[in-house]
Amino acid sequence: MSDHRPEMNLRLLLWKLFLMFSLLLLAGGLYFFQIVNADAYVRLAANNRLRFIRFAPIRGEIFDRNGVPLAANVTTFDIMGYPLDIEKNNMVENLALLLSRHGIPVSAEDLRRDVKRQFWAPYRVVSVVSNITLAQMADLVADPEFPRQLFPIPVLRRTYPAGSIASNVTGFVGEINENELRQMEGKSYVGGDQIGKTGIERQYEEILRGEPGGESVEVDA
Structure with a gap:
């Protein structure tokens, strides 16, 4: 009768090596995900529940x-929302x-074009309706069919009380275009921002512009 113990011992050894x-x-894997890359995954989790309003x-x-x-x-109002919503x-x-x-x-085509033009990150807010009055904003928000994923934000718009009398000197502002965005890369400009186009508005753009702000809002994941 043949002895199968050596074969069984070999199998047990292989199983032990496999388990080890x-x-x-x-x-x-636990060390890599929990220690080496812990900070990265914490940031990803935070980004999933925090949205930034610029x-x-x-x-x-x-x-x-x-x-x-x-x-x-x-002061006028913009209706804002997130591209993903x-x-x-x-x-x-x-x-x-x-x-x-x-x-x-x-x-609908104009709305899509405006959203696409302002898009710079899925969780970064964009304007879907711009430059409406307080009365228009209140009327919209009170409508039962108004999407609750959208929200109004007060926005300061440029006006020139002297009209055409001083327009050659003061100049005017307008929405930043693609060429200007490339020229201003690294200076916190995004699609939809206003920038000086002519006159004093353009000459002293860096002084007049101010600094953008923002707020992080926690949402349901």
Whole structure:
């Protein structure tokens, strides 16, 4: 009768080696994820529940030597949202219909183009409706069909009390374009920002522009 013990011992040894290798592999994975890359995964988890609302800079006003304002700021409102939310459940089409009912004619195509133009990160807020009055904002938000993923933010808009009299000197601001974005790379400009185009507004852009702000908002994951 043949002795099978050497073969059984070999099998047991192989199983022990396999189990030891598996445990070492598991321990190595735990060390890598829990210790080596712990900070990276904490940041990923935070980014999943924190969303950043960026506030445009408050632009400095321009006065003449007698203190008369040549370029001032007035408060209007933007309706803001996150690209990831706006792309869901036909929100763009529904929002276009809602705006039209409230006297703000805009097409779904225009809304999509505006969102795409401002996009710089999925969890960075963009404007879907700009430059509306307090009354328009309140009317929209009170509508039962207003998407609760959107929210209003007060925004300062540029106005020129002297009109065309001083326009050649003060110049004007406008939305930053792609070429200007490339030129201003690294200076905290994003799509949708205002920038001096001519006159004093352009010459003293760095002084007048101000610094952008922001707020982190915790949301359901």
